[in-house]
Amino acid sequence: MTQQSQRPKRKYGLMATKTSSPRLARSLGLWAIVGLGLGYMTPTTVFDTFGGVADESANLVPLAYLVALVVMLFTAISYGRMTRVFPSAGSAYTYTSETIHPNVGFVIGWSSLLDYLLLPMVNALIGKNYFESFFPDAPVWIFVVIYVAFITLLNLWTIKGTSNVNLVLVIFQTVAIVTFCILAWVQLQQGVGNGTPWTIKPLFHDSVEFNNLLTAATIVCFSFIGFDAITMYSEEAKTPNTVPKAIVLALLIGGAIFFVAAWFSQSVFPNYTELTQYAKHYDPSFTNDKLISDSTLPPMAYAVGGTWFKIFFTAASMGAMVASSLSSHASVSRMLYVMARNGKGWVSRTLSYIHPKFFTPSNAVILVGLVSLLAIPMALDTAYSLINFGALIAFSFVNITVIVYFAVRRKEVKTFWQIIRNIVLPGIGVGLTILLWVNLSADALIAGSVWLVIGLIVLMYLTRFFRTPLTMKMEEETLAEEGTPIPHIPHGHEAAAEDAPESDKV
Numbered sequence: 001m002t003q004q005s006q007r008p009k010r011k012y013g014l015m016a017t018k019t020s021s022p023r024l025a026r027s028l029g030l031w032a033i034v035g036l037g038l039g040y041m042t043p044t045t046v047f048d049t050f051g052g053v054a055d056e057s058a059n060l061v062p063l064a065y066l067v068a069l070v071v072m073l074f075t076a077i078s079y080g081r082m083t084r085v086f087p088s089a090g091s092a093y094t095y096t097s098e099t100i101h102p103n104v105g106f107v108i109g110w111s112s113l114l115d116y117l118l119l120p121m122v123n124a125l126i127g128k129n130y131f132e133s134f135f136p137d138a139p140v141w142i143f144v145v146i147y148v149a150f151i152t153l154l155n156l157w158t159i160k161g162t163s164n165v166n167l168v169l170v171i172f173q174t175v176a177i178v179t180f181c182i183l184a185w186v187q188l189q190q191g192v193g194n195g196t197p198w199t200i201k202p203l204f205h206d207s208v209e210f211n212n213l214l215t216a217a218t219i220v221c222f223s224f225i226g227f228d229a230i231t232m233y234s235e236e237a238k239t240p241n242t243v244p245k246a247i248v249l250a251l252l253i254g255g256a257i258f259f260v261a262a263w264f265s266q267s268v269f270p271n272y273t274e275l276t277q278y279a280k281h282y283d284p285s286f287t288n289d290k291l292i293s294d295s296t297l298p299p300m301a302y303a304v305g306g307t308w309f310k311i312f313f314t315a316a317s318m319g320a321m322v323a324s325s326l327s328s329h330a331s332v333s334r335m336l337y338v339m340a341r342n343g344k345g346w347v348s349r350t351l352s353y354i355h356p357k358f359f360t361p362s363n364a365v366i367l368v369g370l371v372s373l374l375a376i377p378m379a380l381d382t383a384y385s386l387i388n389f390g391a392l393i394a395f396s397f398v399n400i401t402v403i404v405y406f407a408v409r410r411k412e413v414k415t416f417w418q419i420i421r422n423i424v425l426p427g428i429g430v431g432l433t434i435l436l437w438v439n440l441s442a443d444a445l446i447a448g449s450v451w452l453v454i455g456l457i458v459l460m461y462l463t464r465f466f467r468t469p470l471t472m473k474m475e476e477e478t479l480a481e482e483g484t485p486i487p488h489i490p491h492g493h494e495a496a497a498e499d500a501p502e503s504d505k506v
Helices: 030-041 050-056 061-085 092-099 102-134 140-156 159-189 210-224 228-233 242-268 272-282 289-294 297-341 346-351 362-375 380-409 416-438 442-462 494-498
Strands: none
Touching: 030 159, 030 228, 030 242, 030 297, 050 061, 050 210, 050 242, 050 272, 061 210, 061 228, 061 242, 061 380, 061 416, 092 102, 092 297, 092 380, 102 140, 102 297, 102 362, 102 380, 102 442, 140 159, 140 297, 140 362, 159 242, 159 297, 210 242, 210 380, 210 416, 228 242, 228 297, 228 380, 242 297, 297 346, 297 362, 346 362, 380 416, 380 442
């Protein structure tokens, strides 16, 4: 397929025909996809990262989450609009390829891999840290291998089975967070921390600095990564409108959980240093500042609910880790599948393979599992840096594609509302994501730039130094009625669909 100046309106409705290869199965409903997004976002991460965010934001953690939520909301709207136009599992890669150029799409897809491909490994890293804390003398590589194999096997199973396990784990961690907030409320009523939940101190005080707040927002931006991954399930959603709704719902529900949890946490611990002092004084298992700063969840749980609640909350956090592993592993395997589907050669044929029994991209799933084994030697800080770099680049370009597609190609700028929808809102999204991007740490910018250069080298090889442009092949489906799939119509063949005899149409 070659790039077109303006994408014609699609015509769906051909009767199903037999194909030589299986496709992804449309088996996911609205709440199954929302659950996968929330599982990816890992709501309990607000407690794990509380110490670092509190230190960076001058103890305004809820405000940092609120700033990040506003930025992500503009981008979520853009994701929702583009997934309606291009119902493919490729996300930012697909949107950029279709609206700007397949070569640019490849670069954005390559950058996005920093986000999607490394997050399953990050979860394995977190699990490795938990394992090491419980069994300091045991070889950690054994845990990593067993854990990654378990997640990989679940993802090789049907996506419906993966989503069911994920939903149970999401409910478990949500119950744990609600319990934390109730216990924190009781503590505040007894005079702990701010002495009351009804205060604006978690949102404002005299020593706040805007630059520090932005830096803190870039840290918590990592927590929101997951609403965008929902677009990877576009070809497995039961109806075309499911994914756009799920994107906004997952972001708003996740953002509300983050904000409320951060509010109660900051109210109980208005100063981060008080948490470290409390933890070391009352619980002998917190032996040093580094142990506490690596994960503030256990001491915070102990402070509001004692030993048994600490055990319960830690178990919920480990469940959240598994849920995030499942959903992130599933989403990146879909992205690899779509990128491979548009290529040629042995690698592309291998990664675009769909298992005929499970209807999952099995080879891509296995590759993600192999990459996750890098958790054995890699450090957590390095992985976080790479993930934030790739995610913010993808967010920026999704907003740009809205402007290119609706304002430039379709010229929908004739009314005030069209200008707001097609230029102003996505333009604000671009500006806000760039603002966060430039406030990333030096390590993140350096590591991400190296990855980007490698991607450009790969692109030059694939295109023979840009003499042979890449192409983009869309595999699209819609439904005549809920639960009844209609075959894919590749981009560029809409005319054939439109001219088909009436007897061949639904």
